[in-house]
Amino acid sequence: MRDGFIKVAAGTPQIRVADCRYNAEQIFTLMREADKQGVRVLALPELCLTGYTCGDLFLQDTLLRGAEEGLATILEATKHLDLLAAVGLPVRHQNKLYNCAAVLHRGEILALVPKTYLPNYGEFYEKRWFEPAGPGDRLFSFCGQEVYLGSDVIFPCESMPGLTVGVEICEDLWASTPPSVALAEAGATVILNLSASDELVGKAEYRRRLVCGQSARLVCGYVYANAGEGESTTDLVFNGHNIVAENGALLAERRFATGLTVSEVDVERLDYERRRLTTFRSNADSRVITVPFALEPCTTTLTRHVNPLPFVPEDGAECSEHCDEIILLAALGLKKRMEHSGAQAAVVGLSGGLDSTLAILITSVAMRLMDRPASDMIAVTMPCFGTTERTRDNAVELAERLGATLRRIDIGAAVRQHFKDIGQSMDDHDVTFENSQARERTQVLMDVANQCGGLVVGTGDLSELALGWATYNGDHMSMYSVNASIPKTLVRRLVSYVAGDKAEEDEALSHVLSDILDTPVSPELLPAIEGQIAQKTEDLVGPYELHDFFLYYAIRWAFPPRKVLRLAEHAFGRTYPRAVVLQWLRTFYRRFFAQQFKRSCLPDGPKVGSVSLSPRGDWRMPSDASAAAWLRTPRCATRTSSCASVCTCASPCRP
Secondary structure, rough: HHEEEEEEEEEEEEOOOOOHHHHHHHHHHHHHHHOOOOOEEEEEEOOOOOOOOHHHHOHHHHHHHHHHHHHHHHHHHOOOOOEEEEEEEEEEEOOOOEEEEEEEEEOOOOOOOEOOOOOOOOOOOOHHHOOOOOOOOOEEEEEOOOEOOOOOOOOEEOOOOOOOEEEEOOHHHOOOOOOOHHHHOOOOOOEEEEEEEOOOOOOHHHHHHHHHHHHHHHEEEEEEEEEHHHHHHOOEEEOOOOEEEEEEEEEEEEEOOEEEEEEEEEEEHHHHHHHHHHOOOOOOOOEEOOOOEOOOOOOOOOOEEEEEEOOOOOOOOHHHHHHHHHHHHHHHHHHHHHHHHOOEEEEOOOOOHHHHHHHHHHHHHHHOOOOOOHHHHHEEOOOOOOOOOHHHHHHHHHHHHHOOOOEOOOHHHHHHHHHHHHOOOOOOHHHHHHHHHHHHHHHHHHHHHHHHOEEEEEEOOHHHHHHOOOOOOOOOOOOEOOOOOOOOHHHHHHHHHHHHHHHOOOHHHHHHHHHHOOOOOOOOOOEEEEEEEOOHHHHHHOOOHHHHHHHHHHOOOOHHHHHHHHHHHHHHOOOOOHHHHHHHHHHHHHHHHHHHHHHHOOOOOOOOOOOOOOOOOOOOOOOOOHHHHHHOOOOOOOHHHHHHHOOOOOOOOOO
């Protein structure tokens, strides 16, 4: 339960149609197994105590008595389990029969939630036996307890703020206005669905989309428990298609099996997203019944998959689709800016590195969209003290393969003159030594753009903006920054995608892109050592895959440092030791807070993903905010006095 994680499960017991005693045994056995696995919220299928396919047997007193007795057995057998469970059964009340979910906790029936929408089409005949949910406030005696019967009930957990459970049943989800809408608006963050949905060809995908879509629409966790093969009879086949989803994401899924489908829902994340989304309707004054329960505090072991590269889709086909779309979106943004400004050319500083490579690839697409010749791209390579033959040659080759107009402007003499003017020694390789080169390059690009009536295309990426790894009024500045919302891990993936895409069409272009991908990331501002890059960015500021992970969870989801650290350990446990992750996490927070002033005056750039640091849109932050609280929060495995202090870093901030 720590950090907002609650372990949930959809369970499908092996049942026999109309054998309530056998079914009760299978249910409480599954509940005990769930408890052993640390599950704290469990959904079981619709009418699982009797079987959904009982037909007119639902009108038999023998079956109804058996269901109530079976539930009593379950209550007694599970009264010591620290578990909220929803069990499906028929319930008789005032000469009416209801298809209900019995919500159980520690031997107590918290409430009976009847089904609202009864299907009466195709193979379904529920109106033949059942009454739909009506007005609430009904108390009656069931299993020796005074029990509330109504669909307008939610179950808040007193020991875990943010966890509130709501229940709906099968067809309720298919309806135009599912009960879960009102439950979520009233505060429910986890919806349980008890279902008996028979299997048809193609139905699984529709069901999956429906569940995931509802979890996204309601910003909730959704646990869907479906009847399994024991339910199959006559003309119907069931396969136990269980689903756990969270805010549109599929966390866990299982078909053609009985047992548990387990994952963890992050209720803190859901709570944050609901607060962030001003269009999410909260209705705290809604007339719902609240039935609280409490769970013993515990640490939830994470089993859910955490993508170590959250900006890069793991599915190959999805990733390729995203790459195409991102490049097109960025190119469309540049196209509009060039057309609006009347720019005669696009000027790109081409270093032979990843960022400038992606920028000119995007610019090339923009030129095609405008039906303009590739020669309207002015690729400017500006070698200086740290430029290596490898990066220089790659820049030249890339420009030629794309058909850009190439200009080579050696800035070494200009920088030396500048050093002479300000009294900077060539032997002093400090921040001034580095940043003077970056600012000279930007001046050259701006002047070239003026000469040709062009527009300077910025190359800096989102990761550099987050870390402040840019020279103020140097590479920090441009007239339109096409990479501004693309983090470094995604930059790498985009260039790799184009390299693969061009492998057959233009082998030479693919080859140069592949070599750029293999080149260490570097600003090349320090003199090369025996022709090799002397300055590797990731040695100074840390691995970009870690920083992009931190950026996603700390900024997009506003997770506290402790939680970011926990997720990073889970995602990178086999790659980086905890101490290394913690070191770079502290570096991330220190740099992120210290460098906001650079982000406060960014040039325009297209937003292509869910994270942007533009001061005009997604991110509003004071330039002088203190990072102290964020730097104090993460705790080392071995507590030291330095853990509570602001860390220092040998790398320059390149102001």
